[in-house]
Amino acid sequence: MAPTIKQIAKLANVSIATVSRALSGDEKVTSETKQLVLNAASELNYRPNILARNFVKGKSNIVGLILPDISDEFFSEIIRGVDETSYDHGYYTMVISSHKNRSLVESVHTLMSNGLVGGFIILIPFMDQKIEAALMHEGVPFVIISGDNNAGEFDTVTTNNYQSAFKMVEFLVNKGYKKIAHISGPADNNDALLRKKGFLDACSKHKIEIKNNWLLDGNFTMESGELAINKILNEDDKPEVIFAANDMMALGCYNAIQSRGLKIPDDIAITGFDDILISKYANPSLTTVKVNTDRIGKLAAERLIEKMDGTNNKTAQKIEIESELVIRNSC
Amino acid sequence: MAPTIKQIAKLANVSIATVSRALSGDEKVTSETKQLVLNAASELNYRPNILARNFVKGKSNIVGLILPDISDEFFSEIIRGVDETSYDHGYYTMVISSHKNRSLVESVHTLMSNGLVGGFIILIPFMDQKIEAALMHEGVPFVIISGDNNAGEFDTVTTNNYQSAFKMVEFLVNKGYKKIAHISGPADNNDALLRKKGFLDACSKHKIEIKNNWLLDGNFTMESGELAINKILNEDDKPEVIFAANDMMALGCYNAIQSRGLKIPDDIAITGFDDILISKYANPSLTTVKVNTDRIGKLAAERLIEKMDGTNNKTAQKIEIESELVIRNSC
DNA sequence: ATGAAAGCGCTAACAA
DNA sequence: TTGTTAGCGCTTTCAT
Numbered sequence: 001m002a003p004t005i006k007q008i009a010k011l012a013n014v015s016i017a018t019v020s021r022a023l024s025g026d027e028k029v030t031s032e033t034k035q036l037v038l039n040a041a042s043e044l045n046y047r048p049n050i051l052a053r054n055f056v057k058g059k060s061n062i063v064g065l066i067l068p069d070i071s072d073e074f075f076s077e078i079i080r081g082v083d084e085t086s087y088d089h090g091y092y093t094m095v096i097s098s099h100k101n102r103s104l105v106e107s108v109h110t111l112m113s114n115g116l117v118g119g120f121i122i123l124i125p126f127m128d129q130k131i132e133a134a135l136m137h138e139g140v141p142f143v144i145i146s147g148d149n150n151a152g153e154f155d156t157v158t159t160n161n162y163q164s165a166f167k168m169v170e171f172l173v174n175k176g177y178k179k180i181a182h183i184s185g186p187a188d189n190n191d192a193l194l195r196k197k198g199f200l201d202a203c204s205k206h207k208i209e210i211k212n213n214w215l216l217d218g219n220f221t222m223e224s225g226e227l228a229i230n231k232i233l234n235e236d237d238k239p240e241v242i243f244a245a246n247d248m249m250a251l252g253c254y255n256a257i258q259s260r261g262l263k264i265p266d267d268i269a270i271t272g273f274d275d276i277l278i279s280k281y282a283n284p285s286l287t288t289v290k291v292n293t294d295r296i297g298k299l300a301a302e303r304l305i306e307k308m309d310g311t312n313n314k315t316a317q318k319i320e321i322e323s324e325l326v327i328r329n330s331c
Numbered sequence: 332m333a334p335t336i337k338q339i340a341k342l343a344n345v346s347i348a349t350v351s352r353a354l355s356g357d358e359k360v361t362s363e364t365k366q367l368v369l370n371a372a373s374e375l376n377y378r379p380n381i382l383a384r385n386f387v388k389g390k391s392n393i394v395g396l397i398l399p400d401i402s403d404e405f406f407s408e409i410i411r412g413v414d415e416t417s418y419d420h421g422y423y424t425m426v427i428s429s430h431k432n433r434s435l436v437e438s439v440h441t442l443m444s445n446g447l448v449g450g451f452i453i454l455i456p457f458m459d460q461k462i463e464a465a466l467m468h469e470g471v472p473f474v475i476i477s478g479d480n481n482a483g484e485f486d487t488v489t490t491n492n493y494q495s496a497f498k499m500v501e502f503l504v505n506k507g508y509k510k511i512a513h514i515s516g517p518a519d520n521n522d523a524l525l526r527k528k529g530f531l532d533a534c535s536k537h538k539i540e541i542k543n544n545w546l547l548d549g550n551f552t553m554e555s556g557e558l559a560i561n562k563i564l565n566e567d568d569k570p571e572v573i574f575a576a577n578d579m580m581a582l583g584c585y586n587a588i589q590s591r592g593l594k595i596p597d598d599i600a601i602t603g604f605d606d607i608l609i610s611k612y613a614n615p616s617l618t619t620v621k622v623n624t625d626r627i628g629k630l631a632a633e634r635l636i637e638k639m640d641g642t643n644n645k646t647a648q649k650i651e652i653e654s655e656l657v658i659r660n661s662c
Numbered sequence: 663a664t665g666a667a668a669g670c671g672c673t674a675a676c677a678a
Numbered sequence: 679t680t681g682t683t684a685g686c687g688c689t690t691t692c693a694t
Contacts, residue, residue, distance in 0.1 A: 002444045002470075004687055015665045020689060028663055049446040051391060052687035055382045056670050062425070072608070076407045083428045092447065094393070094425045097414045113333045115380040115671090116423065139333075222612045251609065258614050277403070278582065278609055281553045283589050335671055346681045351673060359679055383671035387686050446687090 003044040012040040064111045064120030067097045081297020089305045105134045112139030119308040121300045126188040141307035143300045147190030149318040157300040157319045161191050164289045164323045165198025173206045181214035181239035183228045183249050195245045218249045225252025247272035247279045269331035285328035334375040343371040395442045395451030398428045412628020420636045436465045443470030450639040452631045457519040472638035474631045478521030480649040488631040488650045492522050495620045495654045496529025504537045512545035512570035514559045514580050526576045549580045556583025572600035578607045600662035616659035
């Protein structure tokens with residue numbers, strides 16, 4: 001059986017209250033008794049029972065992290081960022097990944113009221129009525145990670161999808177490209193939507209004609225990128241450059257292009273979004289937008305912990321993470 | 332304040348014991364009272380306080396998942412597998428990622444005795460004395476995910492690194508390759524070591540000469556693969572095929588080779604290990620070994636939950652996950 | 663500065 | 679079948 005403060009009390013010949021105080025660094029204990037207690041504790045190899053502590057305090061030092069049903073590089077970085085920050089503040093991280101048997105909404109309901117976590121971070125690809133309603137219910141504090149920071153009066157951490165996509169287009173325009181196509185992500189993904197909007201707005205600002213069939217639909221997978229580009233690679237009037245809404249699709253384009261014996265960027269240029277691990281090493285290396293994923297997790301956790309600690313409960317903050325153009329050799 | 336059984340009891344006009352029993356499906360409550368309680372509970376939107384429940388039961392339904400300090404696709408799949416299985420059995424998943432401020436050993440010590448988790452799964456790239464010592468201490472049950480299943484008398488889930496590497500070489504030999512090089516992974520990684528051993532043994536079985544400078548060192552990164560292969564690409568006597576200990580390094584080889592204008596597999600063939608997302612879409616698609624990562628997480632969680640539930644506490648099981656050769660176009 | 667005691671929400675042993 | 683009650687490990691008032 002794991003040692004408890006009772007046993008420490010016995011060993012140190014003090015009351016459990018004193019033990020509790022000594023261990024939590026209460027000013028009022030003499031340094032002698034404190035030493036006594038600390039010695040006893042270390043002798044017994046004591047570790048406080050977190051469950052009991054959270055329980056009695058009526059609040060938990062566990063941070064919940066609700067993830068949608070996908071798994072990739074992006075998520076592990078978020079998890080790491082959150083856990084690292086949580087740890088530094090004395091919190092634990094609990095991952096709640098959604099899947100066929102458990103929806104985002106259900107997870108929200110549960111975590112709001114089962115006392116397990118003291119707060120949570122939730123990744124929302126697309127905010128809908130149901131999720132919003134679930135979040136409105138009173139409960140523990142939370143922070144949203146989302147492509148869109150306009151989602152109600154909630155604390156949100158987001159990347160500047162729109163601006164970065166906009167900048168990417170301007171960069172291409174400055175390089176002299178005039179015929180630009182876009183492969184967009186899933187229609188139910190705010191990051192994808194905002195990137196597309198950034199693309200469209202930048203094009204119209206710079207008087208870039210947007211041909212309808214150059215607005216291609218993808219779903220963020222490599223396959224969908226390949227599929228999309230194949231639709232226009234046969235036509236006479238080809239775009240000079242393709243801006244894919246993420247790197248995976250961009251790399252899908254690489255395949256389609258290179259398997260036709262065409263050269264990137266000479267025959268057709270490609271740019272992406274995300275800067276995943278391999279993009280740097282792709283051949284040619286991919287020009288893209290570096291999303292600072294680790295910072296997203298970190299800042300979301302920091303903001304959440306502020307709220308959990310009650311340090312800063314002021315009105316909802318909208319935190320936007322800067323991302324940067326990474327110019328390489330694909331355009 | 333979240334509703335408690337007390338409030339349900341009041342509303343349903345029964346005692347808290349009855350509420351507790353009704354909610355936990357005790358046979359002895361009349362279906363009428365049960366209905367009464369259930370109605371009251373749903374009216375109050377009641378959810379049991381997990382912390383209190385774990386606490387009073389003296390055991391936790393939280394599964395700890397201790398990860399080393401890396402983040403990639405592999406981990407998210409493990410996490411997902413674990414969490415999905417945990418959820419299906421009524422457990423939660425807590426991720427404890429190691430990093431500069433927290434070591435694997437420390438995590439083990441903590442989780443063993445702070446009552447937070449009822450058991451844990453730990454990913455161990457390389458078993459050493461310290462970790463083994465930490466694991467020997469009595470505490471909650473655990474399962475190891477490791478490249479090497481010979482690590483003491485512990486429950487372990489592993490992939491058949493050795494056999495798969497062996498098979499890969501035999502496949503290459505059957506294809507007629509005689510000059511085979513290997514790029515190995517980090518020296519402190521058991522998966523890497525076993526893959527190398529499989530390579531070596533298969534070579535000697537089939538009388539494949541192993542030139543010393545064809546045994547290249549890598550560290551699982553793309554960069555290291557590129558670096559490694561560059562050392563031999565200039566020599567007159569080049570290998571016909573390079574077997575990299577993981578896909579990332581294999582793709583690093585792609586870069587080095589293709590940027591010299593050489594063709595895969597005509598000039599030099601490449602094979603990898605892992606079957607990461609992009610390997611299928613690489614150009615040419617990469618022949619590799621598909622590691623069933625999702626199964627690793629699932630089986631580790633299943634075994635752990637058996638132990639936590641006390642269903643099956645028999646002596647340590649060594650579970651080996653089959654992996655399969657995925658033959659594509661890079662050799 | 664220290665101790666005694668109440669109590670957090672729930673379960674389970676014991677009574678009725 | 680249901681209710682009463684003790685108690686899990688800890689923190690925190692209230693006394694001393």
